[in-house]
Amino acid sequence: MNPYVVPGLVVVILATVAIGAYGLRFARTTSDFLVASRSVSPAWNAAAISGEYLSAASFLGVAGLILRYGVDVLWYPVGFAAGYLALLLFVAAPLRRSGAFTLPDFCEVRLRSPLLRRLATVFVVFIGCLYLVPQLQGAGLTFTTVAGGSYVWGALLVGLVVTANVALGGMRAITFVQAFQYWLKLTALAVPVIFLVLQWQSDGRPAIDPPGGPVFPAATTVTFDDAARITLPDGTVDEVEAGAERTYPAGSPVPDVDTVDDQRGTDWLLPGGDDSLFATYSLILATFLGTMGLPHVLVRFYTNPDGASARRTTLVVLGLVGLFYLFPTLYGVLGRVWAPHLLMTGRTDAVVLILPEAALGGGTLGRLLGALVTAGALAAFLSTSSGILTSVAGVVFTDVLRAERSERGGSVRDFRLATVLAAVVPIVLSIYVANMDVSRVVGLAFAVAASSFCPLLVLGIWWRGLTDVGAAAGVLAGGGAAMAAVLITVLGPPLTGWPAQMIGQPAAWTVPLAFAVMIVGSLATSRRVPKDVGATMLRLHAPESLRL
Amino acid sequence: MSGSAENGRRVRVVLGEVAARRTPTDPAHADLAEQTPVGEALVRGLVRAQLALALRMALVVVTGLGALPLLFAVAPEIGSLRVLGLTVPWLLLGVLSFPFLFVVGWVYVRWAERNEQDFTAVIRRPE
Numbered sequence: 293m294n295p296y297v298v299p300g301l302v303v304v305i306l307a308t309v310a311i312g313a314y315g316l317r318f319a320r321t322t323s324d325f326l327v328a329s330r331s332v333s334p335a336w337n338a339a340a341i342s343g344e345y346l347s348a349a350s351f352l353g354v355a356g357l358i359l360r361y362g363v364d365v366l367w368y369p370v371g372f373a374a375g376y377l378a379l380l381l382f383v384a385a386p387l388r389r390s391g392a393f394t395l396p397d398f399c400e401v402r403l404r405s406p407l408l409r410r411l412a413t414v415f416v417v418f419i420g421c422l423y424l425v426p427q428l429q430g431a432g433l434t435f436t437t438v439a440g441g442s443y444v445w446g447a448l449l450v451g452l453v454v455t456a457n458v459a460l461g462g463m464r465a466i467t468f469v470q471a472f473q474y475w476l477k478l479t480a481l482a483v484p485v486i487f488l489v490l491q492w493q494s495d496g497r498p499a500i501d502p503p504g505g506p507v508f509p510a511a512t513t514v515t516f517d518d519a520a521r522i523t524l525p526d527g528t529v530d531e532v533e534a535g536a537e538r539t540y541p542a543g544s545p546v547p548d549v550d551t552v553d554d555q556r557g558t559d560w561l562l563p564g565g566d567d568s569l570f571a572t573y574s575l576i577l578a579t580f581l582g583t584m585g586l587p588h589v590l591v592r593f594y595t596n597p598d599g600a601s602a603r604r605t606t607l608v609v610l611g612l613v614g615l616f617y618l619f620p621t622l623y624g625v626l627g628r629v630w631a632p633h634l635l636m637t638g639r640t641d642a643v644v645l646i647l648p649e650a651a652l653g654g655g656t657l658g659r660l661l662g663a664l665v666t667a668g669a670l671a672a673f674l675s676t677s678s679g680i681l682t683s684v685a686g687v688v689f690t691d692v693l694r695a696e697r698s699e700r701g702g703s704v705r706d707f708r709l710a711t712v713l714a715a716v717v718p719i720v721l722s723i724y725v726a727n728m729d730v731s732r733v734v735g736l737a738f739a740v741a742a743s744s745f746c747p748l749l750v751l752g753i754w755w756r757g758l759t760d761v762g763a764a765a766g767v768l769a770g771g772g773a774a775m776a777a778v779l780i781t782v783l784g785p786p787l788t789g790w791p792a793q794m795i796g797q798p799a800a801w802t803v804p805l806a807f808a809v810m811i812v813g814s815l816a817t818s819r820r821v822p823k824d825v826g827a828t829m830l831r832l833h834a835p836e837s838l839r840l
Numbered sequence: 841m842s843g844s845a846e847n848g849r850r851v852r853v854v855l856g857e858v859a860a861r862r863t864p865t866d867p868a869h870a871d872l873a874e875q876t877p878v879g880e881a882l883v884r885g886l887v888r889a890q891l892a893l894a895l896r897m898a899l900v901v902v903t904g905l906g907a908l909p910l911l912f913a914v915a916p917e918i919g920s921l922r923v924l925g926l927t928v929p930w931l932l933l934g935v936l937s938f939p940f941l942f943v944v945g946w947v948y949v950r951w952a953e954r955n956e957q958d959f960t961a962v963i964r965r966p967e
Contacts, residue, residue: 366933370905377901377941381894381948562919563912563929572909600953607945614938621934754891830883833890835956838963 294649296663297438304476304667305453308674311468313460334601338608340467341592343474343671344679345372345583345609346616347423348430349734351477351672354617356640358624359631360553362560364568367575368735369617375583375738376613380606383584385599386753386832393594394687395587395745402752404822405760408767413691415744415771416587420684421718422737422778423586424677428722430641431673437642438666444723450670451719454677458685459711467595473675474612480668481619484648484661488626491651498629505556506546506632509650513539514636521550522636540633552638560628571797575735578799582738585745588679591686598836623647645669685711735797736778743802744771747810753832755814756825762814770806774798886959890952897948904944905937 350372357365392398396412399405428447435446457469492498498509504525515537522530522538525545532538540547548556583589596602627634627643630651634640644665652658689710744767751758751766777798780787787795794801814821822828912919912929921928926935 363927363929363933366930367909370933370937373938374901374905374941377945378898380945381897385952561927562916563909569909569913576906576909600956603949603952607942607949610945611942614942617938618935621930754887826880826883829887830879833883833887835960837960 294438294659294662294666296659297666300663300667301670304670304674307472308453308457308469308671311472314468334596334605334608336467336471337592337595338605338612339474340470341589341605341609342612342616343470343472343477343675344588344592345613345676346474346477346672347676347734348427348669348672350616350620351481351669352430352434352641352644353734354620355623355627355644356634356642358621359627359634359643360640361555363563364555364572366621367572368579369620371576371579371738372583373610373614373617374580376606376610378580379584379589380603380610382750383753384593384602384606387590387749388593388596388602389599389832389834389836390828391594391831393591394683394690395585395590395748396687396691398590398749398752399763402822402828403758403760403763404824405764408760408764409691411764411767412745412748413687415740415767416687417684417714418775419585419737419741419744420587420680420687420714421721422733422740423588424680424684424718425722426733427673427677427680428719431670432722433641434645434666434669434673437639438645438662447722448719450673450677451715451722454674454681455711455715455719457674458678458681458715459708470675470679473671474616476671477668477675478612478616478619480664480671481616481623481644484665485619485622487657487661488622488647488651492626492629500625500628501557501561503557504545506628506635508540508542508544508546508632509630510542511539512542512633513537514633516549516637518551520552523548523550546632546635549636549638552635554635554640570793570800574739574793574797574800577803578735578739578742578797580742581746581803582740582742582799584749585741586737587683587687588676591679591683600835620644626651681711681715684714688714732796733778733782736774736781739797739799739802740771740774740778742799743774743806746803747806751807751810751814756829757814757818757821758810759814759817759820759822761817761820762810762812765813766806766808766810769809770802773805774802777802882959882962886955889955889958893948893951893955897944900944901941904940908932 350369354365354369354372357368387398390398390401392401395416396409399408399412428451431450432443432445432447435441435449436443515535516532517534519534520532522532524530524547530538530547554560593602593605596605623644627640627647631643631647634643634646645662648661648665649658652661685707689707692713693706693710747766747770748763752763777795780795786792908929919927919929923931
């Protein structure tokens with residue numbers, strides 16, 4: 293085992309707790325806990341938003357997908373970044389001006405409907421859990437891959453550190469932690485990439501996609517966790533049992549394994565392929581429109597002082613996130629050269645973690661860089677789970693415990709209680725549901741957000757005619773359909789053909805459905821348009837400098 | 841607005857400035873605050889201008905990025921072109937899409953702020 297990994301992880305956890313504690317010195321009121329008393333500068337805020345957003349799916353999952361499927365999955369990073377453009381264009385400034393802290397708040401401000409507020413609460417908690425479980429799972433898997441430790445302890449450790457940090461420091465402390473973790477994640481990917489590219493040059497630029505498919509760079513022993521059928525390039529079939537080992541010499545082509553779905557040759561290099569168009573557009577729709585509906589993203593906008601600065605913060609986030617996504621692609625591509633055995637085991641998500649040592653050898657440099665990327669991965673789990681937990685806890689605090697409306701007005705203790713409540717379910721789930729597919733579940737969370745909160749926000753901000761009945765019907769139809777698709781994908785039997793595509797990537801039909809139902813429902817109940825809609829529109833769109 | 845006076849520091853009071861600050865007497869301002877038809881029309885104009893701008897920018901992204909999967913499906917030969925040693929789809933999606941998104945966002949922020957300045961100028965226009 294790499295001797296630098298454990299010290300690296302300890303440093304990240306200590307730095308997280310220390311920065312959280314430093315922030316805690318300033319966090320004295322409930323307002324500090326929830327919105328950092330709105331006194332965070334755009335640069336800090338943008339780094340914090342990016343830090344919170346770049347999750348395990350971005351740090352590990354994107355590179356793993358590219359290693360496996362090639363050019364078609366580049367839409368994941370493009371969509372994750374483009375989501376911030378959609379947020380900037382349609383939501384950022386008006387949402388900040390609405391004064392809403394959470395999505396349920398926005399429903400209350402815009403449509404004055406307690407029922408819709410409760411419906412939104414259900415969706416926030418569902419999306420939050422859907423997003424939190426895979427983060428903790430990713431943490432557990434990393435601990436197994438890199439440190440050889442147990443899955444349960446990895447998931448529990450990250451879960452407890454995050455819960456403690458959010459419960460003790462709230463939003464104020466979290467802002468500093470998140471901003472630190474953005475730069476840590478960027479460094480952890482960018483520095484090793486320099487050495488990897490130099491190594492690739494000095495190796496005489498080995499072909500990324502050799503004509504006969506990927507080849508082993510060195511003699512490699514592959515261990516199979518499950519029984520599989522291996523098809524060698526010359527057509528012979530090798531049946532292996534669970535736990536079997538096979539050794540392949542350097543320079544031999546990587547055989548095909550039936551249990552691992554991957555793309556080879558031009559399928560990997562060139563776009564298209566069989567029936568990918570529907571899935572591609574569905575993915576584009578989910579990621580472009582889903583970002584604005586993620587609960588932990590919206591919470592951040594309230595910490596901007598005004599609408600114009602919310603806009604500028606979003607632009608900086610777009611730049612920071614785009615900069616980050618240049619790197620996972622390189623890891624996925626170079627993984628074809630140095631870590632093709634992952635295509636046989638199916639553990640492609642580990643490519644970022646093992647690539648430095650695989651490419652640079654087991655010397656000090658390779659091990660140090662390996663420890664650096666592992667520390668970055670830990671930062672990814674910590675920051676995203678902290679962000680989601682803060683926002684779900686915020687919703688539990690205001691809507692389930694009803695703390696803000698009680699006579700005491702909601703105390704810091706209530707917020708801590710809300711945090712623990714919000715953390716328990718995902719932590720327990722992540723321990724008992726270990727075999728869920730990490731990156732796909734995150735994609736499904738985007739699809740649910742895009743089919744529920746995106747239409748609600750966009751129509752609520754730009755269309756006077758929206759009514760509470762129409763909004764609730766749209767959220768139930770679109771979001772409910774996406775939720776059902778998620779539950780079928782995660783719990784149901786495997787599907788084939790068209791139903792598999794419609795259920796596996798539901799956004800292409802659930803998003804239009806949500807918009808259509810919301811518009812038709814609102815037109816049918818046009819008498820229920822709130823009487824103060826003019827005043828609300830003025831508040832959402834007029835610049836603060838007018839001081840109305 | 842009168843924060844300096846509240847800090848306990850002495851301030852010079854100039855009648856003209858105080859009068860200029862008394863915004864509710866400004867007719868357009870009052871129209872807005874009191875939701876008269878004129879104020880309503882002004883706000884509708886601002887919302888329409890901002891929405892049109894956002895939709896135009898979204899259209900740029902939809903034609904620039906959203907048409908790519910269709911293009912690669914209809915004309916596969918474009919997908920296998922090489923520029924600077926990279927095939928075109930990798931270059932477009934893996935590298936160029938991110939600066940493209942940022943530039944669209946940057947242009948949007950400038951124009952959205954200009955729309956707001958125009959709106960503010962109409963409200964504050966001296967009669």
